[in-house]
Amino acid sequence: MINGKKNPGNPGSMLANPTGQIWLVIVLAAALLVRASLWLAYPIAPANDTPTYQHLASSLLNNGGFERYNGTRTPGYPLFLMLAGSEARVYFFQLGLGLLTTLLVFYIGWQLSQRTWFAGLLALAHTLNLGQIFFEATLLSEALATFLLFFCLACLVWLFRDHPGSDPLRKNSAILTGLVALALGLAAAALAMARPLFAFVPFWGALFLLLFWRGASFKSRLGAAALVALPALITLLVWVSFIYTHFNILGLDSIGGYHMVNHTTSFFELAPQEYAPIRDTFLKFRAKHIAETGSSINTIWDAIPALMTQTKLNYYSLGRVMGEISSRLIREHPWLYLQNLALGWVWFWRVGVFWLPESISNAGLRALTNGVMLVERLALAGINLLFLGGSLTLLSPKIRDMLKIDLFIWFAASAVWVTSILQTLAEHGDNARFLAPMQTLVVLIAAIWLVNLYTEWKTKRR
Secondary structure, eight states: OOTTOOOOOOHHHHHHSHHHHHHHHHHHHHHHHHHHHHHHHOOOBOOTTHHHHHHHHHHHHHHSSSTTOOOSSOSHHHHHHHHHOSHHHHHHHHHHHHHHHHHHHHHHHHHHHSOHHHHHHHHHHHHTOHHHHHHHTBSSSHHHHHHHHHHHHHHHHHHTOSOGGGSTTTTTOHHHHHHHHHHHHHHHHHHHHHOGGGTTHHHHHHHHHHHHOTTSOHHHHHHHHHHHHHHHHHHHHHHHHHHHHHHSOOSSSSOHHHHHHHHHGGGGGGSOGGGHHHHHHHHHHHHHHHHHHSOOTTHHHHHHHHHHHHHTOOHHHHHHHHHHHHHHHHHHOHHHHHHHHHHHHHHHTSOOOOOOGGGOOOHHHHHHHHHHHHHHHHHHHHHHHHHHHHHHHTTSHHHHHHHTOOHHHHHHHHHHHHHHHHHHHHOSSSHHHHHGGGHHHHHHHHHHHHHHHHHHHHHHHO
């Protein structure tokens, strides 16, 4: 809500409003135009991680199941690639998901504010974010994860409304509430399988439903929380069991040890003498990687073949050994590890963009795109700083009262913070990429805070 206004919660009231119709047409037109232009001017682009997803999609298709699945990725995006088929269809479907995400952003913005102009501007901010759009044109899981995340958020904002009885469709309708909660749970399970970083979302949402959902009986809160959490819990348990059974690794993928190396690459020379052959070989690759890229991040992926040859270990056994070395380095040099964690957390807030400028043949259009993207990145970086500063001010009861934060915003802001912490614990490398699915959510939160502050200021001036 904005400035404490209650939401009637009926989407029909938005569409019945001529202003709402106009804003919806504007948003749809912009979303279609931008994506059609991208389709015509920019081919779908691969990234460094693309081959791993494609390999697993091919394995699922050609082997008829998971028997030969190597577990390097959770199956969400590989299944999407397999079902889509060709890269052209993947591109089309991802642009379609982007369009649907824009509509979900519009719906969430309207539900929170009951102002179609606010919902429209928020949806336009999402659909005109070139960093977001170019992820829809990339063979990576961001477009799918963003759609699933905002579907979950749309379900939550529906459930979190202050007056459930104000909508005739919801009045005394436990069935409808249950269906929305179940849809949220299934989407959250799919989200966890697409991007494991967001595996906490269903459980975080269930916790909020159980403890803080005002206007609902304990029975309703418990039932909704169970429907949200159980699909993800079952899915994750099945997948973790599969990884453990096939690779003797407890986790969501089979390469956790390699991920840990990124946390210790910068001080791998401190590895114990008993690992000297592995250490010395790795350091040679680190020096080469720094010379080629200017950074030591992701050295491990270049070094794996040589290390396998040197140690006579297979891919998974080597991963476990590298994990053991990294764990020991972390225990023996916790301060260096904490420095890397802090750096990774800072990197998370940088606005990451993945695109291939050379794919745009027209030099003028390429320069214009690059300039617009730079401006957007600076603006989004400022919004991220505003979110961080605003979050700290929430320690003041007076500020909390001025911002009129409702349950959804509490959930959303806390989820962003949880994500920022989990990502730096999980990986040390492409941290800015992890924010991409949540970047619009950060914009939404900051926008609501600003409008509430402005409305409060105007009220006090009267």
